[in-house]
Every structure is written in C-alpha cells, then in structure tokens.
Amino acid sequence: MSNGMRDKTGRCTMTARAMWKGAICFADVRVPVKFFAAVASQDVHFRLLHAKDRVPVKQAMVKPDSGDIVPYAEARRAFVTDERDWVVLNDADLQAVEPEESRDVEILEFLPPRVIDHRWYLRPYYLGPDGADKAYAALIAALDESGQEGLARWTMRKQEYIGALRLHGGYPVLVSLRHAGEVISVEELEAPGGRELDKREIDMAKQLIGMLEAPFEPADYRNEHRARILDLIETKRRGGKAKIIPFKRPKPTQDLSKALEASLKQERKSA
Amino acid sequence: MPRKHHHREAAESRRPGLRPFWSGIIAFGLVSLPVSLYVATRSNKVSLRMVDADGEPLARRYFCPNEERPLEADEIVRGYEVEKDQFVVVGNDELDAIAPPKSQEIDLRRFVPAGDIDPMYFERAYFLAPDKGATKPYRLLAKSMEDTGRAGIATCVIRGKEYLIAILSSHGILRAEILRFADELRTPDDIGLPELAKPDAAAVKKIEKAIKAGSRKTLDIDKMADAHAQRLLKRVDEKLKAGEDVIHEPAYAEVEDDEAQEGTEPVDLMAVLKASLEQGGDGARASKRKAAGPRPGGRSRKADRSRDELYQQAQKMDIPGRSKMTRDELARAIRRH
Numbered sequence: 001m002s003n004g005m006r007d008k009t010g011r012c013t014m015t016a017r018a019m020w021k022g023a024i025c026f027a028d029v030r031v032p033v034k035f036f037a038a039v040a041s042q043d044v045h046f047r048l049l050h051a052k053d054r055v056p057v058k059q060a061m062v063k064p065d066s067g068d069i070v071p072y073a074e075a076r077r078a079f080v081t082d083e084r085d086w087v088v089l090n091d092a093d094l095q096a097v098e099p100e101e102s103r104d105v106e107i108l109e110f111l112p113p114r115v116i117d118h119r120w121y122l123r124p125y126y127l128g129p130d131g132a133d134k135a136y137a138a139l140i141a142a143l144d145e146s147g148q149e150g151l152a153r154w155t156m157r158k159q160e161y162i163g164a165l166r167l168h169g170g171y172p173v174l175v176s177l178r179h180a181g182e183v184i185s186v187e188e189l190e191a192p193g194g195r196e197l198d199k200r201e202i203d204m205a206k207q208l209i210g211m212l213e214a215p216f217e218p219a220d221y222r223n224e225h226r227a228r229i230l231d232l233i234e235t236k237r238r239g240g241k242a243k244i245i246p247f248k249r250p251k252p253t254q255d256l257s258k259a260l261e262a263s264l265k266q267e268r269k270s271a
Numbered sequence: 272m273p274r275k276h277h278h279r280e281a282a283e284s285r286r287p288g289l290r291p292f293w294s295g296i297i298a299f300g301l302v303s304l305p306v307s308l309y310v311a312t313r314s315n316k317v318s319l320r321m322v323d324a325d326g327e328p329l330a331r332r333y334f335c336p337n338e339e340r341p342l343e344a345d346e347i348v349r350g351y352e353v354e355k356d357q358f359v360v361v362g363n364d365e366l367d368a369i370a371p372p373k374s375q376e377i378d379l380r381r382f383v384p385a386g387d388i389d390p391m392y393f394e395r396a397y398f399l400a401p402d403k404g405a406t407k408p409y410r411l412l413a414k415s416m417e418d419t420g421r422a423g424i425a426t427c428v429i430r431g432k433e434y435l436i437a438i439l440s441s442h443g444i445l446r447a448e449i450l451r452f453a454d455e456l457r458t459p460d461d462i463g464l465p466e467l468a469k470p471d472a473a474a475v476k477k478i479e480k481a482i483k484a485g486s487r488k489t490l491d492i493d494k495m496a497d498a499h500a501q502r503l504l505k506r507v508d509e510k511l512k513a514g515e516d517v518i519h520e521p522a523y524a525e526v527e528d529d530e531a532q533e534g535t536e537p538v539d540l541m542a543v544l545k546a547s548l549e550q551g552g553d554g555a556r557a558s559k560r561k562a563a564g565p566r567p568g569g570r571s572r573k574a575d576r577s578r579d580e581l582y583q584q585a586q587k588m589d590i591p592g593r594s595k596m597t598r599d600e601l602a603r604a605i606r607r608h
Contacts, residue, residue: 016462027481032478036462038391042455043432046344046349046361050335050342056357057333057347059319063493064330067341070323077319078518079507087507088326088516089439097502100321108494110486118390119311119448120495126457128464138470142478148486151494168391170467172461175391179497184311187582188541189398191443192548193404197414205415208300209382213421216383218392221426225433228369233351233359244368247375249295252405263300 020156021130022174024139024165031135033105035156038124038173044229072176077182105154105174107165113149116164120177127172143167206259211267291547292397293429293594298378299412305402306409308447310545311343312395317500326518377436377447379423388422388437392450399438399445400547409445416440424450444548 018034028187048057060069077094078086129136143150143165150165152174163174253259277445291307298304321329344561350358367375401409415422416438435450510516581601584591590604 005502007295010563016457026485029478029481038457039451039455040457042452043563044351044353048333049347049348049350049358049360050337051348053335053337054350054360055335057342059331060334060341061329062332062334062341063323063327069334070329073565074324075329076324078322079317079319081511084520086320086322086326086518087510088322089506090516093506093510097499097506099499099527107485109491110482111490112488114390115490118393118508119396121390121393124391126459126462126464128462133468134470135474137468138474138478141465141470141475142482145475146479146482148482151490157503160582162495168389169459171464173391177495178312180492180495181315182312184313184541184544185582186442186444189444189544189548191413192401192410194406194410197407197411200292202415206419209415209419209421212380214381214383216387216424221424221435221452223433223452225370225374225428232365232369233361236359236361237353242365242369245371247367247372248320250303250376252305253408256302256408256411259301263302268526
C-alpha cells in the first residue's frame with residue numbers, strides 16, 4: 001500500500017484495506033471473511049529506464065522482423081505443441097476455460113498440522129471477519145480446538161487457487177499453494193554418495209552445531225543490504241560515487257579435520 | 272541473419288533450470304563449502320506465445336515511449352525514483368560492490384531446531400549441489416544437521432539483494448529455503464484485525480464436528496491439480512483435432528520473447544539436479560540438452576504420474592519401503608498391491 005502512512009521503519013501504519021471478500025464453506029458451515037495480504041515486500045523498488053533519456057520503458061508486442069509495435073488488443077495467444085504446431089486461441093476460447101466466479105472458499109478436507117508441507121506454500125493472506133463476528137470467532141475456536149488445517153479451493157479475480165487454512169497469531173490465515181507436480185520432492189533425487197564419513201569428523205561437526213545452537217528469532221535478522229542500497233542512492237543523488245568493496249571468493253577447504261578442529265577451538269574461545 | 276543468431280544465444284543463457292540460481296560459499300565454522308543452488312519447484316502453468324491476427328509470432332520487447340522504438344538490452348538501466356520523474360541510475364555491479372565479501376556467503380553462525388521455523392516464513396526452496404571437490408564436506412554437513420534435527424540460518428547478498436536463508440537437511444540432501452524477513456510478514460495488529468467476539472459454545476461444537484467429519488490423514492495431491500491448465504489443454508486438443516486455427520512451424524518460430532521463457536522448461540530439471548548431486552558440480556553441463564520427458568503442457572504428460580504422486584498413493588496404501596523406491600519401482604509396487 002504505497003499510499004498508506006509509513007512510520008520510520010517504512011511499515012504501513014494505516015489499517016490495511018481488504019483485497020477480496022469471500023466465505024469459508026464446508027458442510028453446513030459458512031463464515032464470511034475479508035482477505036488481507038499478509039506479506040509486505042520491503043525491497044527497494046527500481047524502474048527500468050531508457051539509458052539515453054532516463055524515461056521509464058514500456059512493454060510492447062512487436063513484429064520481430066520490422067520492430068513494428070502491435071497493439072495489445074490485436075495480439076492473440078497460441079499454444080505450441082511438441083510437434084511445433086501453433087494452436088491459436090481466440091478470446092472465446094480463453095473465456096470458455098475461465099473459472100466460474102464465486103465467493104465460496106471451499107474447504108475440501110482437513111488434515112493434521114504440517115501434512116501440507118511448507119514447500120507447497122506460496123503467499124499467505126489474513127482472513128478478517130466480514131460481518132458475522134460470532135461465526136468468525138467460532139471458526140477460530142474450532143480450528144484451534146481441533147488443531148487441524150484445511151485444504152481450500154477458491155476463485156479470486158478470475159484465478160483459481162488452492163490453499164491451506166490455518167491459524168497464525170490466533171487469527172485465520174489462508175496460504176495459497178503451488179499446484180500438484182510443482183514441488184520437486186527430495187525422494188525423487190539421489191543424495192551425493194562416497195566413502196563412509198569419518199566418525200570423528202561427524203562428532204566434531206555435531207559439536208560445532210551444538211555450540212552455535214539458538215532458538216529461531218526472526219527479528220534478529222535484518223536486511224542490511226537494503227540500507228546500503230538506500231545509502232548508495234542518497235550518495236549518488238548528491239553527486240557522489242559508490243564505495244567499491246573488492247570481492248575475492250574464498251578457497252574450498254582441503255583438510256576438513258583441521259578446519260573443524262580450528263573452528264571448535266575458536267568457538268570455545270569466544271564462548 | 273546474424274541478428275537472429277545473437278537473439279538465440281541470448282535466449283539460451285536465460286533458460287530457467289539450466290543455470291543455478293546462485294553459486295557460492297557456505298561457511299560452517301572455518302569450513303568453506305562451495306555449492307550451487309537449483310530451484311526445487313517448477314511451474315506447470317501452460318505457457319502461451321503471443322501472435323498477431325495472422326498467427327505470426329510476436330516478441331515482447333521493452334520500448335521507449337519517447338522515441339517509440341524497441342530497445343536493445345544494453346540501452347536499458349535501472350533507476351530509483353527520488354522525486355517525481357527524477358531517477359538515480361544504479362548499476363547492477365554497484366549493488367554487488369557495496370556488499371562486504373562476508374555478506375556474500377551463507378555463513379552459518381546459528382543453528383535452530385528445524386521445526387521451530389513458522390511455515391509462514393518460507394518463500395521458496397532450492398536444492399544445494401556440492402561444487403567440484405566439495406562432496407565430502409557437503410555430506411558431512413548434511414549428515415550432522417539431519418542427525419541433530421537442526422537448520423542453519425544466515426543472510427546472504429545474492430545479485431544485489433539480501434536474502435534470509437534456512438539451510439535444511441533431509442535424505443542426505445541439503446536445501447536452501449528463502450525465508451521472509453520479519454518486517455515483511457505483517458502481524459494481525461498491522462492489519463488491524465479486531466478483538467474476537469466470544470463465540471457460542473454450541474456453534475464451536477458444531478464446527479468442530481464438521482471438521483472431524485472432513486478429516487483425512489494424508490494430503491490428496493489430486494485435489495491440488497491446476498484445473499484451469501487442464502481445461503486449457505483440453506481446448507487446445509479439441510482445436511488440434513479439428514484442425515482449427517492450427518499453423519505448422521510458422522516463420523520466426525525461434526523469436527525471442529521474455530515472457531515465453533517463464534514457465535517453460537527446455538531442459539530436464541531432474542536430470543540437471545541428479546547429475547549435479549552425483550558428480551559434484553560438473554553435472555549441470557553434462558546434461559545440458561533435455562534428456563527425456565515432454566515439455567510441460569505437452570499432450571503426452573497426462574499419462575505420466577510423477578514419483579511424487581505415486582509416492583502419495585503408496586503412502587495411502589502403506590506400501591513398505593516406499594521412501595527408497597524410484598518412480599518405476601513405486602509404479603510396480605502399486606500395481607502388485
């Protein structure tokens with residue numbers, strides 16, 4: 001929300017606006033909800049410019065031989081088969097396969113927590129109440145009590161989604177998911193093999209992991225490079241230059257035992 | 272045509288799945304482990320090309336609205352808008368050059384219980400493959416992390432952008448999963464979600480009962496199918512059979528198009544991954560051209576079930592030893608069951 005008020009850290013301070021409205025449905029349960037984006041990217045946003053005149057570029061469809069621009073409305077889409085046949089799809093074809101509009105967020109089944117692995121996850125949305133406050137609170141209490149997560153399906157702005165319905169911070173969240181076949185499972189791959197590992201080296205590695213152990217505190221990690229980029233922009237705006245830090249790629253470790261021993265020694269010292 | 276040749280080369284280097292997302296160093300204490308990151312997800316979206324009214328392929332290009340002409344890649348720069356229509360131009364090399372060298376490594380200074388990371392933080396996953404000569408430290412780290420159930424956490428600047436990364440280990444394979452920074456994930460407070468009303472005990476019981484009735488033990492992957500893609504492919508098949516709006520090998524079929532690259536998979540991702548894991552780094556080059564498998568959206572795809580899908584079914588059928596089976600072994604075991 002670029003038009004929202006921002007505090008010093010760039011966080012949006014205004015109450016967020018709902019991006020969509022729907023209703024959680026299963027059996028004879030129906031709870032109307034509002035969708036809110038749960039992710040707010042903090043990336044430094046650049047635009048692509050024509051170097052010569054510093055004008056933001058636009059995208060266009062062009063004829064590759066002449067470079068002539070073809071208006072978007074005149075362009076069609078085509079599917080290319082393995083046999084190099086191009087099947088042109090017109091507006092009627094595309095409309096015919098569009099999903100039906102609906103406000104229903106259908107819960108297909110409920111599952112124990114984390115059966116839907118996080119590798120399926122795409123984007124989380126918070127669900128807020130849309131009128132029926134009591135039903136909304138009852139849904140949260142029931143989800144909490146059962147400890148289950150829901151597999152959901154819905155159509156939002158002409159796009160079909162599947163999602164995971166779960167609680168986060170005491171409120172319902174719907175995380176959109178990747179579709180079947182889009183996650184490559186570890187079981188499909190073969191792990192690197194070789195001679196049996198040295199037991200002493202494994203012990204040392206485990207010891208080192210133990211010494212570096214801590215709980216996961218997300219707030220401990222800052223995007224420091226973001227601040228460096230904003231500094232650079234400010235410097236250049238005032239006519240200054242970037243401070244170049246030379247980069248030399250370190251060499252891979254040759255003697256594993258020696259490196260592990262030295263690491264343990266170093267950690268003990270700093271502990 | 273030399274120009275066309277140049278374009279084809281450019282398209283080659285952009286092919287997804289072929290090049291690692293990143294190659295660099297994992298630092299574990301004083302151990303330096305060179306690795307490459309390969310995507311662990313693939314898009315099954317049906318990729319469509321743009322054509323004009325006569326079915327002639329078009330290219331999506333950037334153009335300058337002032338000069339009204341398409342631009343070449345070397346005519347385009349990145350700018351940050353400091354005031355309306357006022358840009359500070361920043362080069363890609365500058366974004367890397369301002370990062371201290373240590374920030375451009377995955378320096379594992381902290382290990383956390385792997386189950387402690389709230390799944391909401393995960394954004395996307397990469398497989399780690401050891402680079403040449405790094406197989407032993409790779410296996411050592413994978414084994415120690417898996418045995419202790421720990422995940423390593425670090426930040427790393429990759430191509431001018433800082434990422435929060437969790438290194439996870441399972442089945443002897445390391446994964447790098449990009450996490451969201453804490454300030455990128457809003458809290459219910461940020462959204463302004465209201466305090467909860469006191470629910471009706473009877474209403475809660477009723478919903479709980481409905482949840483219980485709809486409960487299953489395992490995820491039904493079939494329910495996660497991309498229904499829109501399936502309908503679109505069906506429509507394509509119908510038109511193909513009827514010979515309606517079908518053009519065979521139009522001229523300029525090799526035209527570059529940034530958009531068309533997304534979602535397509537000209538290389539066999541699995542072959543690249545397998546080779547990189549087995550051979551420690553040199554594998555990616557060995558299997559450059561696609562080895563097997565139709566392109567996504569190809570008509571023969573429906574018949575093939577991935578190992579993932581077969582595994583899910585084997586899980587449901589409780590077939591013993593399933594986690595160690597290959598795709599074909601799983602298919603056989605399911606048939607025999």
